[in-house]
Amino acid sequence: MARKTNNGNVKSARKAKANSVASQSRPSLRKSPREARPGKPRGLSNRRAAEEAEIRALEARIRAECSGRVAATTSTANAGQGPALTGRLFRELPISERTLRGLEASKYVKMTEIQSGAIPLALSGRDILGEARTGSGKTLAFLVPAVEYLYRQNWSKMDGLGSVIVSPTRELAYQIFQVLTNVGQEHEISAGCIVGGRSLAEEQHAVANMSILVATPGRLLQHLDESPGFDASALLILVIDEADRILDFGFQETMHNILQHLPVQRQTLLFSATLHNSVHRLGRAALRSPEVISVHHNAKSRTPETLKQIYMVVPLEKKVDTLFSFLRSHSQKKTIVFVSTCKQVRFLYEAFRKLKPGPAVMELHGRQSLTKRMLIFQQFMERERAVALLCTDIAARGVDFPAVDWVVQADCPDTVDSYIHRVGRTARYESTGKSALFLLPSEKPFVDKLLQARVGVRAINAKQSKVVSIQQKLASVLAESGDIRHLAQRAFASYVRSVRLMKDKDIFDFQALPKAAFAESLGLADAPEIGAEGEGEDTEHNKLKKRKNQSALQRLKDKIREKKQAGKQAPKQDEDTEEELELDQPPSSKKKVGKWERRQRRIAAASKAGLEPAKEAATEEDFLELVEGQREGLESQAVLPIKKRLKIRKDGSAQASRQHVFFTGKNGAKASSELAQLADELRAEVSEKGESRASFLRRVQDDLATRDSSDAALSRSRIQKRHQTMRRKERAAKGVQDNEELDCESESPPPSPAPQQTEGSLEDSVPKRKAASSVSKIASLDLEDLEKKALSRLGGLFA
Ligand SMILES: Nc1ncnc2c1ncn2[C@@H]1O[C@H](COP(=O)(O)OP(=O)(O)OP(=O)(O)O)[C@@H](O)[C@H]1O
Numbered sequence: 001m002a003r004k005t006n007n008g009n010v011k012s013a014r015k016a017k018a019n020s021v022a023s024q025s026r027p028s029l030r031k032s033p034r035e036a037r038p039g040k041p042r043g044l045s046n047r048r049a050a051e052e053a054e055i056r057a058l059e060a061r062i063r064a065e066c067s068g069r070v071a072a073t074t075s076t077a078n079a080g081q082g083p084a085l086t087g088r089l090f091r092e093l094p095i096s097e098r099t100l101r102g103l104e105a106s107k108y109v110k111m112t113e114i115q116s117g118a119i120p121l122a123l124s125g126r127d128i129l130g131e132a133r134t135g136s137g138k139t140l141a142f143l144v145p146a147v148e149y150l151y152r153q154n155w156s157k158m159d160g161l162g163s164v165i166v167s168p169t170r171e172l173a174y175q176i177f178q179v180l181t182n183v184g185q186e187h188e189i190s191a192g193c194i195v196g197g198r199s200l201a202e203e204q205h206a207v208a209n210m211s212i213l214v215a216t217p218g219r220l221l222q223h224l225d226e227s228p229g230f231d232a233s234a235l236l237i238l239v240i241d242e243a244d245r246i247l248d249f250g251f252q253e254t255m256h257n258i259l260q261h262l263p264v265q266r267q268t269l270l271f272s273a274t275l276h277n278s279v280h281r282l283g284r285a286a287l288r289s290p291e292v293i294s295v296h297h298n299a300k301s302r303t304p305e306t307l308k309q310i311y312m313v314v315p316l317e318k319k320v321d322t323l324f325s326f327l328r329s330h331s332q333k334k335t336i337v338f339v340s341t342c343k344q345v346r347f348l349y350e351a352f353r354k355l356k357p358g359p360a361v362m363e364l365h366g367r368q369s370l371t372k373r374m375l376i377f378q379q380f381m382e383r384e385r386a387v388a389l390l391c392t393d394i395a396a397r398g399v400d401f402p403a404v405d406w407v408v409q410a411d412c413p414d415t416v417d418s419y420i421h422r423v424g425r426t427a428r429y430e431s432t433g434k435s436a437l438f439l440l441p442s443e444k445p446f447v448d449k450l451l452q453a454r455v456g457v458r459a460i461n462a463k464q465s466k467v468v469s470i471q472q473k474l475a476s477v478l479a480e481s482g483d484i485r486h487l488a489q490r491a492f493a494s495y496v497r498s499v500r501l502m503k504d505k506d507i508f509d510f511q512a513l514p515k516a517a518f519a520e521s522l523g524l525a526d527a528p529e530i531g532a533e534g535e536g537e538d539t540e541h542n543k544l545k546k547r548k549n550q551s552a553l554q555r556l557k558d559k560i561r562e563k564k565q566a567g568k569q570a571p572k573q574d575e576d577t578e579e580e581l582e583l584d585q586p587p588s589s590k591k592k593v594g595k596w597e598r599r600q601r602r603i604a605a606a607s608k609a610g611l612e613p614a615k616e617a618a619t620e621e622d623f624l625e626l627v628e629g630q631r632e633g634l635e636s637q638a639v640l641p642i643k644k645r646l647k648i649r650k651d652g653s654a655q656a657s658r659q660h661v662f663f664t665g666k667n668g669a670k671a672s673s674e675l676a677q678l679a680d681e682l683r684a685e686v687s688e689k690g691e692s693r694a695s696f697l698r699r700v701q702d703d704l705a706t707r708d709s710s711d712a713a714l715s716r717s718r719i720q721k722r723h724q725t726m727r728r729k730e731r732a733a734k735g736v737q738d739n740e741e742l743d744c745e746s747e748s749p750p751p752s753p754a755p756q757q758t759e760g761s762l763e764d765s766v767p768k769r770k771a772a773s774s775v776s777k778i779a780s781l782d783l784e785d786l787e788k789k790a791l792s793r794l795g796g797l798f799a
Pocket residue numbers: 107108109110111112115132133134135136137138139140272273397398399400424425428429430
């Protein structure tokens with residue numbers, strides 16, 4: 001049985017037994033299994049003798065059943081017509097009992113199309129270029145031949161590296177390795193997984209003894225270059241999974257260097273759900289007259305038929321609200337959310353952790369440590385529902401999370417191929433799934449590209465009533481936490497930069513991005529600058545530049561905010577601390593609670609986040625509505641109006657520039673409400689006269705807004721004048737002249753000093769009762785004044 005070592009490698013507990021025998025001779029390079037075997041002495045035990053007999057029988061069967069050449073492109077008979085499984089059993093293949101037991105223990109009995117197409121050819125020693133839809137079982141299509149080849153060669157650790165599987169990401173490498181340990185559990189073959197992010201020295205000790213390695217390209221090359229005793233010169237079989245991604249990731253050079261270390265005479269298998277031209281180019285360099293197995297070549301759709309795909313047109317400034325609302329409406333689902341950059345993941349994760357959309361949120365991106373990535377990966381695998389994984393494209397390829405209900409692409413992918421891989425994280429194998437793509441209005445041409453590539457998507461709108469605005473909440477979160485504000489700035493900058501760097505300028509229009517509104521939607525006061533370097537980040541240089549361009553008022557506000565935040569600054573967490581790994585609702589620490597209690601908790605959480613609890617129960621059907629009058633798959637105008645709200649920051653300043661800002665003086669508050677009442681009355685009157693309600697409303701509101709502050713100042717000066725007049729009259733009644741009074745004052749004991757009159761502290765200069773009556777009088781005076789002016793204007797308009 002295989003056992004795991006500390007560094008995650010798997011070794012056979014009994015592999016040493018055969019080593020001494022195997023090391024006596026190495027198989028010659030690029031021999032067919034049949035040719036390679038005779039030079040290799042085998043053990044003498046009965047079991048070994050039985051295995052020898054089995055191997056001989058297998059080789060005979062492979063020659064008879066698998067060696068016939070096939071056409072350059074093979075499409076299976078029922079390509080794309082039905083379930084992934086064919087009627088063919090693994091047991092029918094010429095493979096060892098050990099592998100069969102491993103497959104059956106993992107519940108693999110029947111083969112999928114790509115397996116039944118590729119495995120027999122691979123067993124016969126052919127090079128293969130294999131293309132099949134996401135989730136169609138490509139992993140077994142290359143693992144079974146890889147294990148079998150080594151078994152038939154009686155390969156041991158003394159022979160060096162016999163088989164290597166190259167994967168573009170650590171997560172995928174880890175997953176392939178897990179499948180390998182299941183399928184190969186009965187074999188006495190040592191296997192390991194080597195990926196970046198671990199100690200090279202620790203791995204160096206182990207790799208020299210490995211017969212099969214699953215590796216990321218960079219780390220593999222590092223070992224080939226630097227690890228003493230690591231010998232790949234006798235390699236039998238090279239597998240490149242997600243070959244196109246390996247090239248996209250810029251691993252071309254690395255792959256070519258790796259190939260320099262490998263024998264020319266070897267078998268090579270190359271697999272992906274999307275094989276494009278660059279893969280064929282690599283294929284020419286790495287493969288010898290390959291068989292092209294393209295299972296879904298003639299299928300109606302390039303994506304699984306059990307996948308329902310929709311898209312929504314979401315303006316950039318509504319994206320975060322829409323994503324939050326989507327998760328809230330699908331709180332019991334298992335969802336993967338893709339965004340363009342690590343920094344967006346970081347920000348959304350921290351923000352959503354605070355605002356709690358409903359499902360537990362998790363984050364996965366390339367800036368996490370390996371340990372953390374693996375932990376999150378494992379945790380998301382194990383969660384069955386009520387969880388949302390926010391991630392970058394590192395989780396887009398190959399990873400096989402079970403039972404994912406929804407894939408949401410919050411940012412448009414760079415290519416159709418990326419789209420196909422992302423949505424492929426759901427509807428895997430025989431299960432169903434759904435995907436939603438958010439497109440900016442300027443990105444709508446991407447739909448045509450999808451349709452041209454045989455990817456059917458339907459236009460859907462989000463129901464307006466189900467989209468909640470979290471902008472105000474985000475602004476508060478940012479005001480409270482300097483760290484999250486910093487993340488928001490970085491998320492903004494990295495997204496904008498990513499759009500600018502996109503190659504497809506027909507889809508990605510950097511100029512069309514509503515940057516200020518986008519920044520506001522993230523809770524930021526204004527858009528961070530996007531410069532050539534250190535873009536949008538809080539570098540000293542950027543801060544200085546920003547300050548220079550700001551108004552004096554803005555600078556003062558920022559200063560106050562910074563001071564406040566300095567007081568509240570939470571202790572900074574180390575990026576890789578274990579606390580950060582904890583989920584919002586870790587399943588292990590959860591006590592079993594009743595339905596009622598769960599609901600109460602949900603309500604409490606929702607009200608804490610300032611959200612109405614009733615909405616939390618909304619279902620996906622409540623959230624989505626089909627765009628009417630649209631042909632399936634065609635573009636639509638899916639606009640998502642979201643209620644405009646007055647955004648008041650913690651420091652009291654209003655956020656949106658076109659908002660009506662109320663006068664905040666003690667008298668002003670009253671005046672404002674009365675003015676609003678007047679405006680209402682006038683509106684009713686005007687609608688009778690037939691003026692457009694909207695234009696009138698705008699006019700009166702503008703008028704009121706500009707007048708609020710000047711009226712308040714006017715009121716104060718009138719009160720002052722009236723008081724002075726009253727005092728003068730009182731004195732005149734007493735027969736005292738102003739100058740006499742002054743003289744008197746200098747001679748008599750000094751009266752208590754008159755309070756200084758400052759703006760907004762009018763009542764302090766007069767007795768309280770008097771002040772109150774004055775305020776109401778002044779307010780009504782102003783109203784009369786305004787009313788007269790408004791009516792005279794209306795009279796002019798409607799005369
Ligand atoms: N023959 C089979 N019988 C039952 N389940 C299978 C079989 N083959 C594969 N599966 C299951 O189907 C799922 C998808 O398989 P796999 O990850 O190999 O797909 P893939 O084609 O490599 O997908 P991707 O293109 O996304 O990498 C896995 O959960 C796997 O266990």
